[in-house]
Amino acid sequence: MARILLVGAGGVARVMAVKIAQAPEVFSSLCIASRTLEKCRIVGDRVAGALPVTTARVDADDAPAVASLIRREQAGIVLNAALPEQNLPIMQACLEAGAHYIDTSAPEPVPGQYEMFAYKWQLAYHEQFKAAGLTALLSIGFDPGMTNVFAAHLAERLDVLETLDILDCNGGSHGHPFATNFNAVTNIQEITQPAAWWENDRWKQEPAFQTQASYLLPGLGPRKLTRIYHEELETIVARMPAVRRAQFWMGFSDDYLRHIEILGKIGLLGTTPISCQGTEVIPLQFLRHTLPDPATLGASYTGRTHIGCLARGTLNGAPTTLYIYNVCDHEDAFTESGAQAVSYTAGVPPVVAAELLLASCTDWNKPGVWVPEDLPAAPMLVRVARRGLPWRLIDGTNIAQESSAPASPES
Numbered sequence: 001m002a003r004i005l006l007v008g009a010g011g012v013a014r015v016m017a018v019k020i021a022q023a024p025e026v027f028s029s030l031c032i033a034s035r036t037l038e039k040c041r042i043v044g045d046r047v048a049g050a051l052p053v054t055t056a057r058v059d060a061d062d063a064p065a066v067a068s069l070i071r072r073e074q075a076g077i078v079l080n081a082a083l084p085e086q087n088l089p090i091m092q093a094c095l096e097a098g099a100h101y102i103d104t105s106a107p108e109p110v111p112g113q114y115e116m117f118a119y120k121w122q123l124a125y126h127e128q129f130k131a132a133g134l135t136a137l138l139s140i141g142f143d144p145g146m147t148n149v150f151a152a153h154l155a156e157r158l159d160v161l162e163t164l165d166i167l168d169c170n171g172g173s174h175g176h177p178f179a180t181n182f183n184a185v186t187n188i189q190e191i192t193q194p195a196a197w198w199e200n201d202r203w204k205q206e207p208a209f210q211t212q213a214s215y216l217l218p219g220l221g222p223r224k225l226t227r228i229y230h231e232e233l234e235t236i237v238a239r240m241p242a243v244r245r246a247q248f249w250m251g252f253s254d255d256y257l258r259h260i261e262i263l264g265k266i267g268l269l270g271t272t273p274i275s276c277q278g279t280e281v282i283p284l285q286f287l288r289h290t291l292p293d294p295a296t297l298g299a300s301y302t303g304r305t306h307i308g309c310l311a312r313g314t315l316n317g318a319p320t321t322l323y324i325y326n327v328c329d330h331e332d333a334f335t336e337s338g339a340q341a342v343s344y345t346a347g348v349p350p351v352v353a354a355e356l357l358l359a360s361c362t363d364w365n366k367p368g369v370w371v372p373e374d375l376p377a378a379p380m381l382v383r384v385a386r387r388g389l390p391w392r393l394i395d396g397t398n399i400a401q402e403s404s405a406p407a408s409p410e411s
C-alpha cells in the first residue's frame with residue numbers, strides 16, 4: 001500500500017486519479033496538488049469516497065515546497081502529471097523527501113523551451129536515486145511510455161529488429177475548429193521541431209512536416225501520417241543499437257496543418273516575449289489561453305485513437321513484420337474517467353507502473369532512474385491490458401502502404 005501525491009490537475013491527472021481510485025487495495029490515499037486549487041478539487045470530487053483524498057496548492061517549480069508536501073502527506077510515490085518543465089524540480093523534491101517518482105514525458109530544462117534529446121537531464125540523477133534506494137520511472141505515458149514497452153517487446157520477439165516505425169493517429173473529432181489534446185505549449189513545440197529519425201548509425205533531420213506516408217491502421221482504416229521527432233526515439237535507439245532505422249509518424253489532418261502554418265506565419269507560435277500594450281507576453285503561451293482547455297475536450301469527443309509500433313526484422317532466419325497496437329475510444333474513455341482518449345492512454349500506464357513498483361514480484365522496483373524499455377515488458381503488457389488499454393500483436397505485412405519520403409532525405 002502506498003500514499004500517492006499526484007502533481008497536476010489537467011486531463012492526464014484526471015485519468016490517473018480515477019485509476020488510482022479503482023485500486024484502493026494498492027493505494028491507501030491520494031493527494032492532488034497543482035497550481036490552481038479549484039482544478040484539484042474538481043479532480044478530487046470525481047474520486048471522493050473511493051479512498052481518502054486531499055487537495056493542495058503547490059508550485060511544482062519550487063522543489064523545497066514539493067518536498068515539504070511529500071513529507072506532510074507521507075507520500076511514498078509522486079506521480080507527475082504537470083508539465084515537462086516540472087520534471088527536474090519534482091525529481092529533486094523526491095530525493096529530498098524520500099519518495100519514488102513517475103512521469104509521462106521528457107524534461108524541459110529551460111521552462112517553456114522544448115529540447116530535443118533531453119533525457120540526459122533526468123538520467124543524470126541515476127546514482128542519487130540508486131543510493132537513496134528510490135526508483136524514478138521516466139516517460140511512462142503512452143507515447144512515450146507504452147511505445148517504448150512495445151518496442152522492447154518486439155525486440156524480444158524477433159531475432160533481429162531492423163527497423164521500427166512508431167505510428168500515432170488520433171482518428172477522433174472534438175468539434176472545435178482547432179485544439180490540442182494536451183498542453184498546447186508542449187504539444188505545438190514538439191511537433192514543430194525539425195523531424196529527426198535514426199538511420200544507419202546517425203540522426204538525420206529535415207524541416208517539420210516534410211515527409212508523409214500511408215498506413216492501414218486497424219480500427220481506423222487507411223491514414224496518411226507525417227514524420228516527426230518524438231522523444232522516445234532517443235532512448236529506444238540508445239538501448240537497441242542493432243536497430244538500423246527508427247522513425248515516428250503522427251496523423252495530422254490537412255486542416256490542422258494549415259492552422260499550424262498560419263499561426264506560425266503570424267508569429268503566434270513564438271516563445272520569445274513581446275511587448276503588448278506595456279505587458280510582456282509570450283505568443284505561444286498567449287495562444288494556449290485562447291484555445292480550448294484540453295481537459296474539457298472529452299465531453300464532445302467522438303472516434304478513436306490508435307498508437308502502435310511496426311517492426312521489421314527476422315525470425316528464425318525469415319523476414320518478419322510485426323505490428324503491436326492499441327485502439328482507444330474517446331467516448332468510452334470519457335465515460336470512465338471524464339477525460340478524452342489522449343489523456344486516458346497517457347494516464348493509465350503511470351498508475352500501472354506505480355502498481356508494478358509496489359509489487360515485490362516484478363523488477364519494476366529497482367532503485368535508480370529508468371526509461372520503460374530498461375524494465376521487463378511482460379508485466380506491464382499484462383497489467384495495462386487489464387486496466388483499460390488492451391493491445392494486439394499481429395502480422396504487420398499490410399500496415400505500411402506507400403511513402404512520399406524523398407529519395408534521399410539528408411540531415
Ligand code: NDP
Nearest residue numbers: 008009010011012035036060082141142143144182183346
Ligand atoms: P494540462 O496542461 O491539462 O495539465 C497540466 C497541469 O499541470 C495543470 O493542472 C497545471 O496547472 C499544472 N501545472 C503547470 N505548471 C505547474 C506548476 N508550476 N506547479 C503546479 N502545477 C502546475 O496537461 P495534460 O494533463 O494534458 O498533460 C499533463 C502531462 O502529460 C504533460 O507533461 C504532457 O506532456 C504529458 N502527456 C503525455 C502523454 C504521453 O502519452 N506520454 C500524452 C499526453 C500528455 P494550471 O491548470 O494551473 O495551469
